[in-house]
Structures are given as C-alpha cells and as structure tokens.
Amino acid sequence: MDxxxxxxxxxxxxxxxxHLSPKxxxxxxxxxxxxxxxxxxxxxxxxxxxxxxFMTEDQRAEFERELELDFAIAFGEKARFRVNxxxxxxxxxxxxxSIPSLIPTMEELxxxxxxxxxxxxxxxxxxxxxxxxxxKSTSLASMIDYINEHESRHIVTIEDPVEFFHVSxxxxxxxxxIGPDTKSFAKALRSSLREDPDVILVGEMRDYETISLAxxxxxxxxxxxxxxxxxxxxxxxxxxIDVFPTGxxxxxxxxxxxxxxGVVSQNLLxxxxxxxxxGAYEILVGTNAVRNLIRENQxxxxxxxxxxxxxxxxxxxxDAIKALLEEGIIEKEEARRALLKSTDxxxxxxxxxxxxxxxxxxxxxxxxxxxxxxxxSAAASGGGDAQGGGDDGEGYSF
Numbered sequence: 001m002d003x004x005x006x007x008x009x010x011x012x013x014x015x016x017x018x019h020l021s022p023k024x025x026x027x028x029x030x031x032x033x034x035x036x037x038x039x040x041x042x043x044x045x046x047x048x049x050x051x052x053x054f055m056t057e058d059q060r061a062e063f064e065r066e067l068e069l070d071f072a073i074a075f076g077e078k079a080r081f082r083v084n085x086x087x088x089x090x091x092x093x094x095x096x097x098s099i100p101s102l103i104p105t106m107e108e109l110x111x112x113x114x115x116x117x118x119x120x121x122x123x124x125x126x127x128x129x130x131x132x133x134x135x136k137s138t139s140l141a142s143m144i145d146y147i148n149e150h151e152s153r154h155i156v157t158i159e160d161p162v163e164f165f166h167v168s169x170x171x172x173x174x175x176x177x178i179g180p181d182t183k184s185f186a187k188a189l190r191s192s193l194r195e196d197p198d199v200i201l202v203g204e205m206r207d208y209e210t211i212s213l214a215x216x217x218x219x220x221x222x223x224x225x226x227x228x229x230x231x232x233x234x235x236x237x238x239x240x241i242d243v244f245p246t247g248x249x250x251x252x253x254x255x256x257x258x259x260x261x262g263v264v265s266q267n268l269l270x271x272x273x274x275x276x277x278x279g280a281y282e283i284l285v286g287t288n289a290v291r292n293l294i295r296e297n298q299x300x301x302x303x304x305x306x307x308x309x310x311x312x313x314x315x316x317x318x319d320a321i322k323a324l325l326e327e328g329i330i331e332k333e334e335a336r337r338a339l340l341k342s343t344d345x346x347x348x349x350x351x352x353x354x355x356x357x358x359x360x361x362x363x364x365x366x367x368x369x370x371x372x373x374x375x376x377s378a379a380a381s382g383g384g385d386a387q388g389g390g391d392d393g394e395g396y397s398f
Contacts, residue, residue, distance in 0.1 A: 003050040007075050009037070010098060014276070016133065017097050018081075020047045022090040031277055032133075032270055044091020051085045051094050062179075071179075072161035077101060082163050099163045103145045104138065111139060112281050114313030115264060119143040120151075124261035124286070125218035127205075129228045129236045131341075134267045135279055136227045137163050140201060143225065147199055148173055154196055158188040159203035171199075178203075189213040193220070202226040208243050215252075218259035231342055232317065233263040233284035234302040237294060257295040260286040265317065269324065269338050272331045280324060280338060282317035285309060317342040 006026055010018045015028035022044040026037040052060060054073045063069040068086040075081060082097040106116055118126045128136045141164035147153060148171045155171050160178035167173070174195075175181075182188035185202060186209040192200055193213075205211045205226045218224040230236040237256065244252045265282040284290065284306055293301050306314045318339060325335045 003053065004075075006037075007079075007081065007096065010096065011075070011079055015098060017095055019093075019095050020050065021093045022047065022088065031274070032268070047094055048092040051083065051092070054083070055085075070161055072099075072163060072177075074101075080163065080165065082161060099137070101165075103141050103164050103166070106142045106146055109135075109139065109142055110279065111142065112264075112283060112313065112315070114262070114283055114285065115139070115143060115281075116146065117313070118262050118264075119146045121223050121261055123218060123221045123223050125215060125224050125226070125256075125259045126261050127226055127228055127236055127263045128266065129230045129233070129263060130266045131229065131231065136266065139264070139266060139279075140225055140227065141166075144173075144199070144201060147171060151198075153198035155199040155201070156192045156195060156197045157201040157203070158182070158185055158192065159201070160185070163203075185210045186213060189217065193217060193222075197222055199223045199225070204228070205240075211240055211243055212252075215255045215259050218261075219255060224259075231265065232303075233265045233282050233306065234299055236263050236265065237284075237299050237302060241299070253295055253297060257291040260291070260294065262286055267317070267338060267342065269321070269330050270334050271329060272334075278324060278329055280317060280320045281315065282306070282320060282342075283313055283315050285312045285314050287312055 006018060006020075010028055013028060013030055015030045017029040019027040019029070019034070020042055021027070023041050024036075025039045025041050027034050028037060029035075051063075055063065055069075055071065059069060059071055063085055068084070070082070070084050072080055072082050079101050080099040082099055083094060084097075085092065085094045087093070106119075128140050130136050144155060144157070144164075144166060147155060148166055148169045151171055153171045155166070155173045157166070157173070157175045158178070159175070162175045162177045165175065176188050176192075178184065178188070182191070185204070185206060189200070189202060189210060190213055193216075197217075200214075200217055200222055202210065202214055202224065203226075205214055205228055214224050214226055228236055228239065230239050237260075240256060241249055241252055263282075263284040265284075267280050268277040269280055271278050284302065287305075287309065290302065290305055290309075293299065293305060303316070306316050307319075321330070321335050321338050321342075324330045325332060330338075
C-alpha cells in the first residue's frame with residue numbers, strides 16, 4: 001500500500017489525521033470520529049518503510065536512537081502534514097496530522113472579533129489554549145497571516161515542527177524549527193530577542209525557561225503568541241504561575257499581570273448538520289481589573305471577571321457553547337459533552353451541574369453519554385463520504 005495514496009485519501013475525505021498502527025488497517029479521523037479504511041492490516045515493517053521514505057538520514061538516526069520523532073512533510077501543493085512517528089509494543093506506528101497549505105482567514109474560521117484586535121496589538125502576551133486537536137495551530141496561523149497581510153513587521157516563528165508555512169507579504173516572516181534550525185525553544189527565544197523581532201510565535205510553552213523568556217519578550221515591547229494545553233482561561237494563568245518555584249511566584253504574577261493581553265481557550269464541536277466542526281471560544285482579556293486579580297493572587301476570581309466582561313469581548317466557554325446551541329449550530333448532546341470536557345477532572349461534579357443549568361437541567365447518565373458516541377467503523381461508497389454512514393460493520397473504501 002502506497003503512503004502517497006493514503007495521504008491523498010486523507011485529504012479527499014477532509015480528515016484531520018491518518019493513523020498507521022501495526023496489526024490494524026489505516027484509520028482516519030473525520031470531524032472528530034475515527035473511521036477504519038477498508039484495507040489489509042499493516043505490519044510494522046510496512047509502516048517503517050512508509051515513514052522512512054520521508055525522513056532524512058539524520059531523522060532516521062534520531063528515530064532509531066530516541067524511538068520517536070516529530071517532523072513535517074509537504075504533500076505537493078495540496079497540504080502539509082505534521083508527523084509523529086513512535087514505537088509501540090507491536091512495532092513502529094505513526095500519526096499524520098493534515099495541515100492545509102492554504103491558510104484560512106479569521107473570517108473563514110469564524111474567529112471572535114477580539115482575536116483580530118489581539119493581532120493588531122503592538123506588544124504583550126496572547127495565549128491560545130485548548131486540548132490536542134482543538135485547532136490552536138490553525139487559529140494562530142490565521143492571526144499571523146492577518147499580521148503578515150496588513151502590517152509591516154518582522155515575524156519570527158519557533159515551532160516543533162513548523163506547521164503552516166507563511167510566505168512573506170507586507171511583513172518579513174522567518175520560521176525556525178526545533179532540531180534542524182535550533183536546539184530548543186528556550187535557545188531560539190533567547191536568540192530571537194537579538195533578531196529585531198516585532199512578533200514572536202512560540203509553538204508551545206513547555207518549560208520554566210521558555211515561559212520566563214516569553215513573558216520577558218512580551219514585557220520588553222514584543223507581541224508574543226504562544227500555545228498551552230489547558231482547558232480554561234483561568235486554569236491557563238494558574239498553570240503558568242505553578243511552573244515557577246514558590247519563591248519566584250510573586251515576581252511571576254507581576255510579570256504576567258503586566259504582559260498578558262489575552263487568553264483564548266478553544267474547542268471544536270460537531271455541527272448539527274454533520275458538515276464539519278465549529279469552534280467554541282472562551283475569551284479572557286487583560287483589562288486593568290484582570291491584571292490586578294493576577295497580581296494579587298486572586299486567580300480564582302477570573303471566571304467571574306470573564307462572566308461580567310462581555311463589553312470587553314470576554315465570554316465564558318459555557319456561554320459560547322450555549323450561543324452555538326441556541327443558533328442551532330450544534331446539538332444539545334454535543335453541547336453537554338463539550339461543557340463537561342471544558343474544565344479539568346477535579347471540577348467534574350461542578351461541571352455536570354453547569355451543563356445541566358446551562359442546557360435545561362437533567363444529569364447525563366452513562367447510557368446517554370454512550371449513545372452519543374459514534375462507532376469507529378463507518379461505511380463509505382466510491383471515494384468515501386467524510387461524514388460516515390451505512391452499516392456499522394463496514395469501513396472506508398480505499
């Protein structure tokens with residue numbers, strides 16, 4: 001089986017991911033659901049040959065040494081793929097994440113208007129957060145593209161790997177990839193401060209040093225965009241502060257209070273009409289009141305501030321989901337599941353009550369939750385319908 005055929009099939013079915021796992025047929029994810037391709041199970045050697053066909057000699061050596069590797073590939077002019085190759089108990093496996101070559105605009109993504117204002121800022125820290133697969137990279141790419149199109153700035157992106165590739169327009173864009181171009185986020189970020197940047201994109205704030213440097217860059221007159229894996233805007237603030245030792249927390253709160261411009265926590269929900277997914281966004285704006293709460297270690301009150309800050313463009317995830325439901329864009333069960341996932345595990349009891357209050361009462365039983373899940377297999381005829389359908393026992397025709 002040819003990997004180029006599988007990648008073309010992934011694009012044809014508008015799938016976000018292609019999974020290759022030993023002893024299993026290829027699996028694609030369309031609109032959040034996994035669907036098997038009608039094909040023979042793959043062997044570990046087959047998958048290794050597929051991914052090795054894209055790797056350089058250095059990448060192959062690193063994969064052999066580390067047993068896992070992140071890299072990106074171009075697939076003609078149609079798309080790019082972010083690839084994670086890894087090793088399982090049954091052998092070599094890989095996941096290909098589809099990245100469109102054509103960067104969608106903020107209008108096409110239906111991003112909140114406040115995100116355009118974030119892109120127009122001169123300095124400060126803007127964080128885009130959410131779980132894996134929630135569209136963080138795409139939202140950031142559209143914001144960087146807006147700056148590239150409308151502003152004359154020097155934009156430096158630091159990613160692992162580079163996902164969306166921006167051709168310089170009105171701005172000058174330089175991409176740096178961890179591995180081939182720099183050794184780490186921290187080193188690249190420290191170096192970028194000497195590269196006359198106006199805008200810095202940090203693919204992920206992973207550690208103490210990177211977070212500290214990002215805040216320093218934002219404090220010293222640069223506009224810094226970064227991502228974090230957190231479910232809510234207040235929790236994002238908490239996690240940044242928690243990274244630092246106890247003795248540094250007061251200083252960090254002061255730095256974050258002075259530099260934070262906004263936090264966007266996002267998730268993707270299935271549309272009621274089955275035609276893809278739609279974003280739901282929780283927005284925290286760095287107003288003076290928000291800065292004071294952070295500085296005074298009153299992070300727990302940030303949620304209330306979001307609830308009452310609509311005039312500044314703030315919105316809670318609950319309100320964002322409820323608005324989508326009222327407009328008929330998503331179904332009630334999808335809204336309930338999204339509300340339950342929007343906060344961390346330690347708040348699950350509270351979350352279910354929030355879901356009930358927001359969506360008309362009633363707790364979600366295990367049966368209800370299970371009935372909302374689509375089975376992994378779905379039928380497709382001809383080229384394969386990306387929405388799935390037909391008999392549960394069938395897979396995608398390849």
